[in-house]
Amino acid sequence: MSGLHTVAKLAGVSKSTVSRVINNEYGVKASTKEKVQKAIVECGYMANQVARDLKSQKTNLIGVIAPRISSNAVSLGLEGMADIFEQAGKHLLLANTLQNNEKEIEYIMRFNQRRVEGILLFATHLDTPLIEAINHSTVPIVLIGQDGSLFNIPSIIHDDIRVGFSAGMRLIEAGAKNIGFIGVHSQDAAVDGARYQGLVQALQHAKQVAPLFHSHGEFTIESGYQQTKKLLMEWPQLDALFCATDRIAIGAMRAITEINKVPGKDIKVLGVGNDELGQVCTPSLSTFNYAFTLSGKKSALMLLDLIENKNAEVSKLVLSFDAIERGSC
Amino acid sequence: MSGLHTVAKLAGVSKSTVSRVINNEYGVKASTKEKVQKAIVECGYMANQVARDLKSQKTNLIGVIAPRISSNAVSLGLEGMADIFEQAGKHLLLANTLQNNEKEIEYIMRFNQRRVEGILLFATHLDTPLIEAINHSTVPIVLIGQDGSLFNIPSIIHDDIRVGFSAGMRLIEAGAKNIGFIGVHSQDAAVDGARYQGLVQALQHAKQVAPLFHSHGEFTIESGYQQTKKLLMEWPQLDALFCATDRIAIGAMRAITEINKVPGKDIKVLGVGNDELGQVCTPSLSTFNYAFTLSGKKSALMLLDLIENKNAEVSKLVLSFDAIERGSC
DNA sequence: TTGAAAGCGTTACCAT
DNA sequence: ATGGTAACGCTTTCAA
Numbered sequence: 001m002s003g004l005h006t007v008a009k010l011a012g013v014s015k016s017t018v019s020r021v022i023n024n025e026y027g028v029k030a031s032t033k034e035k036v037q038k039a040i041v042e043c044g045y046m047a048n049q050v051a052r053d054l055k056s057q058k059t060n061l062i063g064v065i066a067p068r069i070s071s072n073a074v075s076l077g078l079e080g081m082a083d084i085f086e087q088a089g090k091h092l093l094l095a096n097t098l099q100n101n102e103k104e105i106e107y108i109m110r111f112n113q114r115r116v117e118g119i120l121l122f123a124t125h126l127d128t129p130l131i132e133a134i135n136h137s138t139v140p141i142v143l144i145g146q147d148g149s150l151f152n153i154p155s156i157i158h159d160d161i162r163v164g165f166s167a168g169m170r171l172i173e174a175g176a177k178n179i180g181f182i183g184v185h186s187q188d189a190a191v192d193g194a195r196y197q198g199l200v201q202a203l204q205h206a207k208q209v210a211p212l213f214h215s216h217g218e219f220t221i222e223s224g225y226q227q228t229k230k231l232l233m234e235w236p237q238l239d240a241l242f243c244a245t246d247r248i249a250i251g252a253m254r255a256i257t258e259i260n261k262v263p264g265k266d267i268k269v270l271g272v273g274n275d276e277l278g279q280v281c282t283p284s285l286s287t288f289n290y291a292f293t294l295s296g297k298k299s300a301l302m303l304l305d306l307i308e309n310k311n312a313e314v315s316k317l318v319l320s321f322d323a324i325e326r327g328s329c
Numbered sequence: 330m331s332g333l334h335t336v337a338k339l340a341g342v343s344k345s346t347v348s349r350v351i352n353n354e355y356g357v358k359a360s361t362k363e364k365v366q367k368a369i370v371e372c373g374y375m376a377n378q379v380a381r382d383l384k385s386q387k388t389n390l391i392g393v394i395a396p397r398i399s400s401n402a403v404s405l406g407l408e409g410m411a412d413i414f415e416q417a418g419k420h421l422l423l424a425n426t427l428q429n430n431e432k433e434i435e436y437i438m439r440f441n442q443r444r445v446e447g448i449l450l451f452a453t454h455l456d457t458p459l460i461e462a463i464n465h466s467t468v469p470i471v472l473i474g475q476d477g478s479l480f481n482i483p484s485i486i487h488d489d490i491r492v493g494f495s496a497g498m499r500l501i502e503a504g505a506k507n508i509g510f511i512g513v514h515s516q517d518a519a520v521d522g523a524r525y526q527g528l529v530q531a532l533q534h535a536k537q538v539a540p541l542f543h544s545h546g547e548f549t550i551e552s553g554y555q556q557t558k559k560l561l562m563e564w565p566q567l568d569a570l571f572c573a574t575d576r577i578a579i580g581a582m583r584a585i586t587e588i589n590k591v592p593g594k595d596i597k598v599l600g601v602g603n604d605e606l607g608q609v610c611t612p613s614l615s616t617f618n619y620a621f622t623l624s625g626k627k628s629a630l631m632l633l634d635l636i637e638n639k640n641a642e643v644s645k646l647v648l649s650f651d652a653i654e655r656g657s658c
Numbered sequence: 659t660t661g662a663a664a665g666c667g668t669t670a671c672c673a674t
Numbered sequence: 675a676t677g678g679t680a681a682c683g684c685t686t687t688c689a690a
Contacts, residue, residue, distance in 0.1 A: 008389055050379060054377075064423075092422065093423075094426070277605060
């Protein structure tokens, strides 16, 4: 691939002049400009962004680290941030960690080496090694999905405690007395911890007995199904189930249906996220609408702000949600 | 951010020596190695990959261009390719075009400027400007979802004609006489064109009348719903519907249910893709399993092959599918 | 075992 | 209006 040098020789001018033509700078005679442009097409010149980045000390690159690209929260979030960064002229460097915590840390380092201007991190946990890795990062990092504000990490989160609280209130209003909770792994402070806490607070607030159980599993329909199957045996008095995600809730409804109980009648079910799956299943799933696309946009804007003004104007942003009333509660 | 130079001064050695230590090269005295390593941590040195890339003329970067990140086909495909590239030590540069054909071409150029080693392009069409852009690319490009083999563009495609044919046969065997087709936009030769063609061939093969209609719309549930609503008025004799995607089929089933007909009984419905939505809806959707994750993996492998051995060993790869029998047919 | 210097492809400054 | 040259941060060759 030919460089500036080749073009210069071909056009009989200096590299400087070619550079000026390429960058549309003033002070180039029209005739030489043409000569150069002809030479450019002749040898199929294509600017080398790597060299430019080195020279200008600016890459226009943003790193994104996700635990699972194909999940609803991530793929919608990606879509939102891609939109913002596209407008800002930034390119996206994407890493899929498959929930591997070491990879997460490795990519923070690799992206720093690549001189990205900032990193967006979809998090499903937040432990000491990760916090340290984030603190060691030269470039700003915005956390999505976990609250890192205690450690001075700018974060975009959903209102997880309040969603748990609202869920509790909705179930109580629907007449539930024996409420269970199905979460995910316990390291996930947002999805597993906060949503459960909110539920507990609602029950206390309404002077009801504490939740029957707090079960832990995966983010999948299958996991929701398997857990519920067992839990139904164990807790025959169960009359309401709050699930940390819609997929879990959908699995739960299948298990409930299988023992000839009716979700929404015998056992109320509530999910979180407003996954499209909940619209088409039977009964349709009552849930909470989480603004995933918006979380991507907001985190992108926050990161851009952090990149431009080195000091953060906002250190934490809590996204609201809407209750979605459907068949299961 | 401090560079090799700073470390060198701090350790009292030359840049060359520091470079050797960083890259674990032989021939550095243990004592100096230690000195250097101490200096490295002291000034928080972090290798500059941009400079390395420029020097080595190698970026380990792969560009991915997609029309819609959050779609099933793309997000699963991304997941598959991310896995392969991670193992190969490549990083992913991601662009979301939102179906904007010009952006597609723009990103092919931008990625070339960034000196990516190859590009993976999820395509929903293939017109002359795009073909030319691909031919002008210095780096290899693999097409996903459209057949570019006529133009010598390496492609990974699904067996779209055969899926249409199979759909036709399935519907005929189920007793259908009046079959309609709902596709997408007509520029999508794979999803709209090939799947319809296959259906036509099946009907010919079985000596049945041609499809009642070939309708065009979007890739959404809503679009499937709206189209079907109209089509049901227009074609009261309709007893089977082949939809180019599962989402369209799900929308169609809703419209059918709304006029008090039963999908799978009064009107057979078949989709394509095996979206999870089809598992949970009622009736569950009969469809064809498309290997989206695999398409990502295969395209990644094909691209890597193209990057290493400049000549392609395989120019086109057609992925197979399985029939999924559920409630709607 | 170590260092000096060239060079990767740009841009920017200083001359002319 | 144009050219020469240094510099961005690194690797690599050649010498010492």
